[in-house]
Amino acid sequence: QHDRQYGHSEQRRHRREEHRRTLDLDSNSVSANQGLGIAYSLTGRHEEAIGALGRALALSQNSPVVMGQLGAALARQGNRAAAAKMLADLKTLSDRAYVPASSFAVVHAALGDHAQALDWLERAYDEHDFSMPRLGIAPWFQPLRGEPRLAALLGHAIGRAATSLA
Numbered sequence: 001q002h003d004r005q006y007g008h009s010e011q012r013r014h015r016r017e018e019h020r021r022t023l024d025l026d027s028n029s030v031s032a033n034q035g036l037g038i039a040y041s042l043t044g045r046h047e048e049a050i051g052a053l054g055r056a057l058a059l060s061q062n063s064p065v066v067m068g069q070l071g072a073a074l075a076r077q078g079n080r081a082a083a084a085k086m087l088a089d090l091k092t093l094s095d096r097a098y099v100p101a102s103s104f105a106v107v108h109a110a111l112g113d114h115a116q117a118l119d120w121l122e123r124a125y126d127e128h129d130f131s132m133p134r135l136g137i138a139p140w141f142q143p144l145r146g147e148p149r150l151a152a153l154l155g156h157a158i159g160r161a162a163t164s165l166a
Helices: 002-006 009-025 030-042 046-059 064-077 080-094 101-111 114-126 139-144 148-165
Strands: none
Touching: 009 030, 030 046, 030 064, 030 139, 046 064, 064 080, 064 101, 080 101, 101 114, 101 139, 114 139, 114 148
16 A cells, blocks of 8 residues: 555665665665665555664764654654654754754654645745755655645746756
8 A cells, every 4th residue: 555655666665675785785874774764664664664764863863854754754653642752853953953844844744734744845945955856756745745735836846946947
């Protein structure tokens, strides 16, 4: 079911294998642990996802991007309390350091709180957040597809990109 919901199961399987091979070479790779955790989470392998994302979080020294993905994995697992705690931790971190708005948005999207996710994505757009170029294809924002506010935001982002190329 998760592969159908998030699409491209063969491509996702291939990415999982790439991340595993990378971890065979370097078990301390933040990006490989993060990527594997995201892939596991999006395919319903929650315990493995949380383990890999927990390792990535420790290795990254609490990267807010990894925190967001871990919060989303916890939400997909059904652990709303832990996902809410991750949102609180992101807020606390944001009081002393930059936290991308997309880190909050990904957790809210996984919790099914579309209005809050879209509020954070609009803020991410205003901040020129790193996630904006992938907004239309990022599987963690799949639950928001079909939302008119997301369509409008994508239209603005495409318009901004076209203007910057002119």
